[in-house]
Structures are given as C-alpha cells and as structure tokens.
Amino acid sequence: MFPYLWEPITYSLLVLFSAFLLASFLSILLTILTMLFSKKNRNRIKFMFYLFESVPDVLVILSAQLLVLFLYKQTGILFFEIASVDMERAFLLPVLVLAILPTVQLFRMSILSFEIEERKDYVTLAQSIGLGKLVIVTFHILRNAVISVFFQSKKTIWFMLSNLFVLELLFNIAGITRFLMSTLQPKMFTIAVLSIFIPLFVFYTVGEIVLSKKANKGEEI
Structure with missing residues (x-):
C-alpha cells in the first residue's frame, strides 16, 4: 500500500518545499532591497505587490504555460x-509558478516585520554609530524579524497546499493532492493526509528550534 503512495507523496512534497524555500528566499531578498529605499518609494513598491497578490492562481499558472509556449514558438527552445507526460515530468516550471504568489505573501509579512524592527531603539543606536543601512537591515533587523516571518509563514504553506491541487491538475502531475481527490478508501486517505502533515510538522518544529537558537531574541546589535 505505502510503496504505491511513495512516488506521488515524494514528488508533491518536493515541489511544495522547493517552491516554499524559493519563495522564502525571494521574499527576504526583495524585502531587504525594498528597505533600502525611502519610505515614499517603499510604499509604492508595497502597493504594487499588494495588487499582484490579488491575481488568481489559475491565471498565474496558465500565463506561465502560455509564455513558455510562446517562447518555444519564437525560439524553437522548450x-x-x-x-508531465509518461516519464517526462514537469518540475521546474511548477516550482516557479507555485512560488510566485507565496513570494508576494511572504514579502507582505516580512516587510511589515522589518518595518516594526526598524522603529526600535537598537536600530537608532546602530545608525548613531555610523552603520550603513544595508548592514543594519541585513545583519540586525533580519535576524530579529525572521522568527516572526517564519511563524506567520504557516498560513502561506496552507495556501500553497490549496494551490497544489490546481497546479497538479493543470500540469498533469500525478501527485498526492490528485490522489486524495480520487481515492475513497479510508486507509489510503488517512495515510496520504498524514504524509503531508507529518513532514510539515517536523519542518516547523525543527525550524522553530533552530531559529530560537540562532536568531537574536533581544534588541542587541
């Protein structure tokens, strides 16, 4: 029973975690870059991201597929x-597409956390001793804000899980979410659900432990 589930489980989790890690990296990078701008320009950037967040996930997926087809037609390069067809599995494009909207969501969370940290006394102290903005944001604000962003990212993971079914359907991926929608056997359904829940539980438990040790909990420089 379990070997039959192993392939769709591992494939779906690989796509999910790859997209989440990519979205996390991009959102933090975009946040750091945005924090270097003035507050006026920063608000403009945030507004553009907030607008993009309202784009439906289906539209993002179809647009990405059409773009690839257009480039193939123009260049002859796929x-x-x-x-996914037979042994040829779609992986990179599903990961990129699944990461787009979560990147925007995580950016919204992280920019809020960064701006809260920016108003604290240790940032003022760092500025008074002549530290540059990039140094303050990267080495001081980041390590204090990252815990809050990590905890809030649980909402993003559930959002990605809901999008995973649509993604697997449109990319013809025989993943775990399609399996869940097709099976009527209680045992198989339970195993499939646990196969998603347990890795996520372990991921966040380990992440909380690591961040609690590594990140700076106080407002020190």
Missing part, C-alpha cells in the same frame, strides 16, 4: 516542461 525552456520548461509545461506538463
């Missing part, structure tokens, strides 16, 4: 597999 940059990404747009669907």
Whole structure:
C-alpha cells in the first residue's frame, strides 16, 4: 500500500518545499532591497505587490504555460516542461509558478516585520554609530524579524497546499493532492493526509528550534 503512495507523496512534497524555500528566499531578498529605499518609494513598491497578490492562481499558472509556449514558438527552445507526460515530468516550471504568489505573501509579512524592527531603539543606536543601512537591515533587523516571518509563514504553506491541487491538475502531475481527490478508501486517505502533515510538522518544529537558537531574541546589535 505505502510503496504505491511513495512516488506521488515524494514528488508533491518536493515541489511544495522547493517552491516554499524559493519563495522564502525571494521574499527576504526583495524585502531587504525594498528597505533600502525611502519610505515614499517603499510604499509604492508595497502597493504594487499588494495588487499582484490579488491575481488568481489559475491565471498565474496558465500565463506561465502560455509564455513558455510562446517562447518555444519564437525560439524553437522548450525552456520548461509545461506538463508531465509518461516519464517526462514537469518540475521546474511548477516550482516557479507555485512560488510566485507565496513570494508576494511572504514579502507582505516580512516587510511589515522589518518595518516594526526598524522603529526600535537598537536600530537608532546602530545608525548613531555610523552603520550603513544595508548592514543594519541585513545583519540586525533580519535576524530579529525572521522568527516572526517564519511563524506567520504557516498560513502561506496552507495556501500553497490549496494551490497544489490546481497546479497538479493543470500540469498533469500525478501527485498526492490528485490522489486524495480520487481515492475513497479510508486507509489510503488517512495515510496520504498524514504524509503531508507529518513532514510539515517536523519542518516547523525543527525550524522553530533552530531559529530560537540562532536568531537574536533581544534588541542587541
């Protein structure tokens, strides 16, 4: 029973975690870059991201597939597999597409956490001793804000899980969410659900332990 589930489970989790890690990296990078701008320009950037967050996930997926087809028609080069067929599995494009909207969500969370940290006394002290803005944001604000962002990212993971079914359907991926929608056997359904819940539980438990040790809990420089 379990070997039958192993392949869709591992494939779906690989896509999910790859997209989440990519979204986390991009959101933090975008946040750091945004924090270097003036507050006026920062608000403009945030507004553009907030607008983009309202784009439906189906539209993002279809647009990405159409873009790949357009580039293939123009150049003759298929940059990404747009669907899984037999042994040829789509991976890179699903990961990129699944990461787009979570990147925007995580950016919204992280920019809020960064701006809260920016108003604290240790930032003022760092500025008074002549530290540059990039140094303050990267080495001081980041390590204090990252815990809050990590905890809030649980909402993003559940959002990604809801999008995973649509993604697997449109990319013809025989993943775990499609399996959940098709099976009527209680045992198989339970195993499939646990196969998603347990890795996520372990991921966040380990993440909380690591961040609690590594991140700076106080407002020190």
